Amino acid sequence: xxxxxxxxxxxxxxxxxxxxxxxxxxxxxxxxxxxxxxxxxxxxxxxxxxxxxxxxxxxxxxxxxxxxxxxxxxxxxxxxxxxxxxxxxxxxxxxxxxxxxxxxxxxxxxxxxxxxxxxxxxxxxxxxxxxxxxxxxxxxxxxxxxxxxxxxxxxxxxxxxxxxxxxxxxxxxxxxxxxxxxxxxxxxxxxxxxxxxxxxxxxxxxxx
Amino acid sequence: xxxxxxxxxxxxxxxxxxxxxxxxxxxxxxxxxxxxxxxxxxxxxxxxxxxxxxxxxxxxxxxxxxxxxxxxxxxxxxxxxxxxxxxxxxxxxxxxxxxxxxxxxxxxxxxxxxxxxxxxxxxxxxxxxxxxxxxxxxxxxxxxxxxxxxxxxxxxxxxxxxxxxxxxxxxxxxxxxxxxxxxxxxxxxxxxxxxxxxxxxxxxxxxxxxxxxxxxxxxxxxxxxxxxxxxxxxxxxxxxxxxxxxxxxxxxxxxxxxxxxxxxxxxxxxxxxxxxxxxxxxxxxxxxxxxxxxxxxxxxxxxxxxxxxxxxxxxxxxxxxxxxxxxxxxxxxxxx
Numbered sequence: 001x002x003x004x005x006x007x008x009x010x011x012x013x014x015x016x017x018x019x020x021x022x023x024x025x026x027x028x029x030x031x032x033x034x035x036x037x038x039x040x041x042x043x044x045x046x047x048x049x050x051x052x053x054x055x056x057x058x059x060x061x062x063x064x065x066x067x068x069x070x071x072x073x074x075x076x077x078x079x080x081x082x083x084x085x086x087x088x089x090x091x092x093x094x095x096x097x098x099x100x101x102x103x104x105x106x107x108x109x110x111x112x113x114x115x116x117x118x119x120x121x122x123x124x125x126x127x128x129x130x131x132x133x134x135x136x137x138x139x140x141x142x143x144x145x146x147x148x149x150x151x152x153x154x155x156x157x158x159x160x161x162x163x164x165x166x167x168x169x170x171x172x173x174x175x176x177x178x179x180x181x182x183x184x185x186x187x188x189x190x191x192x193x194x195x196x197x198x199x200x201x202x203x204x205x206x207x208x
Numbered sequence: 209x210x211x212x213x214x215x216x217x218x219x220x221x222x223x224x225x226x227x228x229x230x231x232x233x234x235x236x237x238x239x240x241x242x243x244x245x246x247x248x249x250x251x252x253x254x255x256x257x258x259x260x261x262x263x264x265x266x267x268x269x270x271x272x273x274x275x276x277x278x279x280x281x282x283x284x285x286x287x288x289x290x291x292x293x294x295x296x297x298x299x300x301x302x303x304x305x306x307x308x309x310x311x312x313x314x315x316x317x318x319x320x321x322x323x324x325x326x327x328x329x330x331x332x333x334x335x336x337x338x339x340x341x342x343x344x345x346x347x348x349x350x351x352x353x354x355x356x357x358x359x360x361x362x363x364x365x366x367x368x369x370x371x372x373x374x375x376x377x378x379x380x381x382x383x384x385x386x387x388x389x390x391x392x393x394x395x396x397x398x399x400x401x402x403x404x405x406x407x408x409x410x411x412x413x414x415x416x417x418x419x420x421x422x423x424x425x426x427x428x429x430x431x432x433x434x435x436x437x438x439x440x441x442x443x444x445x446x447x448x449x450x451x452x453x454x455x456x457x458x459x460x461x462x463x464x465x466x467x468x469x470x471x472x473x474x475x476x477x478x479x480x481x482x483x484x485x486x487x488x489x490x491x492x493x494x495x496x497x498x499x500x501x502x503x504x505x506x507x508x509x510x511x512x513x514x515x516x517x518x519x520x521x522x523x524x525x526x527x528x529x530x531x532x533x534x535x536x537x538x539x540x541x542x543x544x
Contacts, residue, residue, distance in 0.1 A: 015368065060411045061364045068365070099297040102360045149490055149524040150294060177445070181467070181490040 004031075005041050008073070012045035015065025017072045024073045038077040042070050046114055050197035058195060060106060067109035074113055086115055088208055091134045092143040093121035094176075095154040100147035103176045103196075107145060110196040116203065127154050131161045134170060140208040141171035143199065144189075146179045155179060156188045171206045173199055211269030211341035212398065219439045219461050219482045221514045227539040229517045230270045230342075230484060231492075231532050235295065236523045237262040245525070246290045249275045252328035259329075260336060265529070266536045269516075270342035273330035273397055275322055277405075280348050280384055281356035283321035284312055294525070301359045306366045306373040309357065309380045317391035326388075327395040334396030342399065344441070345392030349404025350424045351412065353381035360406065367416065375420060382424040386431040393435045400432055401441045408446035422454045429459035441484075445521045452477045467491075467520035472510040484516035487535060492519065492527035497534035504538035 001009070004027050011020035024041075028034035049066050052058055092108055094101045101123040108118045119137045121130050127144075134142050142162065144155045158172050174182070175193040184192050190206075193199035209217070214228040237258040238248035247254050259271040276295045282288050285302035303309055317323040326345065333343045348356065354377050355363040366374045389400040406412070407421050429440040441462035442455060448469060455463050455478055465474050465485035474483055487503045495503075504517060511517075517539050523532060 059409055059413050061367065061416070062413060064361070064364055065368055097291065097294055100360075102364075105361060148295075149493055149526065152490070152493070178490065181488055182494060186494055 001044070002037065005037055005044070008038070008041040009045045009048065012041065012066055012069045012073065013048055015062065015069055017065075017069040020069040021072050021076060024076045028076065035077050038073060042073060042077075042113055045070060046110065046197075046200075049110075050200070053195050053197045058197075060102065063106050063110065063196065067106060067113060070113040071109060087117075087204070088141075089117040089119060089137050089139040090141040090143055090203065091119045091121060091130055091137060091139045092145065093125035093130045093133075094123040094145050094147075095130075095151040096124055096126045097150045097154070098146050098148050099123045100176075101145070103147065104143075104145040107143065107175065107196040107199055110200060111203075114200050116200075127157050127161060130158065131165055131167070134162065134167060135165050139170065141173060141203055141206060143173045143175070144179065145176040146174070147177045149178045151178065152182065152187065159188050171203065173202060175199055210339060212339045214269055215342050215516060216438055218514055218516055221482070226542065227508060227511075227515060227517050228269045229536050229539045231266065231268055231535050232272070232489075232519050232522045233259075233262050233266070233268070233532065234272055234274050234522050235276075235525050236527050236532070239525050240265070240529055245293050245295065249290075249296070250322060250325060252325045252332055255325070255329045256332035256336065259333060263337075263341065266532055267540075268341075268536050270344055271333050271337065272344050272346065272401075273326055273333050273392065273395075274344070274346040274401070275326055275329075277348060277352065277356060277403065279322050279326060280315075280353050280388060283315040283317075283323050284357060284384070286357065298356065298359075301362075302357045304358070304362075306354075306358060306363075306370055306377040309377045312380065314380075314383055314387050317388045323388060323391070327391055330392050330395040330397040334398075339398075343397050345389065345395075345397030345400040346403050347385040347389040347392070347400050347428070348381070349402050349407055349421070349428070349442075349444075350378045350381035350385065351407040351421050352404045353384060354378055355406045357381070363406075364412070367412070367420075378420060378424050382428050385428050389428065389432050390435045393432065393437055399437045399439055399441055401443050402428060402432075403443045405443075405445045407451075408444050409448060409450050410446035414450040417451045418454055422451075422458050425460075426458040433459060439482075443521075449473060449477065452481075455481055462516065464518070465520065469520075470510070471507055471515070475510070475512055475515075482514040482516065483511065484518040486518070486520040489519050489521045489524055492531040492535075493524050495531060497528075497530045500531045500534035501538055501541075504535060508538070508542065 172189040287300040288296040289299040439461040442460040443464040467488035
């Protein structure tokens with residue numbers, strides 16, 4: 001890997017926003033293909049973090065720090081908006097009754113830095129609102145993140161509500177401490193993600 | 209043996225007449241008694257009555273004078289929102305940056321917020337049940353209280369961005385836990401569960417646990433023992449394997465293991481610690497009693513001595529009572 005790119009990736013994985021930003025600016029100013037390199041660096045860092053997650057050595061703090069640094073570099077590379085938004089739109093929320101939104105926020109950050117457009121409906125969100133947002137924003141997936149078990153019946157309703165709106169083709173993904181204790185069939189969803197990166201990998205495979 | 213004797217024998221790896229069993233029945237006790245959760249969480253007599261009623265129904269070995277994870281932060285100035293029939297959540301956090309903890313005083317457990325409710329619940333439960341079962345209180349561990357004071361996201365960034373101020377916040381949180389925990393022991397709790405889910409390796413790296421959290425958890429557990437607690441119980445959810453080796457140095461006697469942890473591996477890692485766990489909590493909602501019995505058999509097969517059969521974390525509010533009963537009956541069937 002290019003030396004400058006390698007430094008950028010290291011800074012991103014260290015969660016060192018300031019150094020990552022300095023390196024990103026240096027790359028952008030000195031290289032004609034700077035923007036492409038920054039995207040490569042972001043991809044490489046997130047892929048490396050994803051690989052780490054699959055070996056179950058991940059923790060939220062490291063992902064948050066890398067995610068924050070990645071967002072800073074993405075803003076530098078694309079001052080007009082997020083990375084390039086070529087991978088489609090997803091709607092994410094923590095369903096009604098649950099206000100624990102850390103996992104949702106991390107997933108949003110990872111998805112954004114991987115090039116998805118994320119419509120965040122927030123926490124304590126009625127499932128009908130998630131479905132309305134999916135219709136309005138032409139999303140290809142709806143993601144529910146839940147820490148407490150009381151959201152299970154709400155998540156089960158998502159697919160039926162989507163079908164009623166003619167959106168049966170959308171992917172429905174669940175994640176979070178409570179929801180990942182359940183099988184996809186029990187939640188009536190397409191996939192239960194172990195973590196944010198697992199979610200990204202599933203969405204990348206989803207036909208659209 | 210009484211429930212208390214059974215649990216303390218397990219802690220000391222001494223023989224027991226059967227495996228001790230503690231479904232982690234907290235707010236579920238209100239649900240099965242038909243009592244609104246908000247009342248259970250604010251009236252000590254109601255909490256005690258529901259806990260005793262659940263004990264009579266299920267026949268387990270411990271009761272909990274435990275409200276929710278917001279007692280300490282509320283006592284320190286956070287504003288809570290109580291939903292219709294669920295646990296409260298923080299609407300407005302007590303502080304906005306870690307250094308602001310310097311302006312907070314250790315709350316008086318006899319006066320601040322709902323702390324007196326927890327103390328009174330411990331007193332009532334102990335008066336009624338004496339030493340027949342374990343009466344457990346609860347304090348938040350330093351990492352979780354830091355998150356509850358500041359908000360989890362801000363607290364985690366502060367751990368990386370403002371390490372010195374964050375360490376002072378952790379010290380303050382540990383001081384709060386010592387004060388509140390000792391008051392619960394004075395009130396009648398046999399022991400205080402140290403509940404620290406935010407210290408999980410799923411949330412923070414094990415090195416942060418080792419460097420920042422273990423010393424403070426050690427000080428807390430030592431202070432509880434100094435006050436007469438016969439054992440200390442550390443409750444951290446998630447994949448705790450990487451931090452289990454630090455527990456003995458923290459003066460921990462009972463280590464909770466969640467459903468994702470292999471009991472055999474945990475036993476091999478900390479052979480000297482009593483373990484409690486680890487049936488999947490949501491199984492009490494989405495499974496049948498025979499599934500719970502099978503899960504209990506699997507757990508007990510790998511557990512060995514020094515083990516308390518339990519759920520991996522709290523029994524959900526909406527758990528099926530027949531599933532909770534299946535957990536308790538598993539150990540009774542095994543012994544009988």
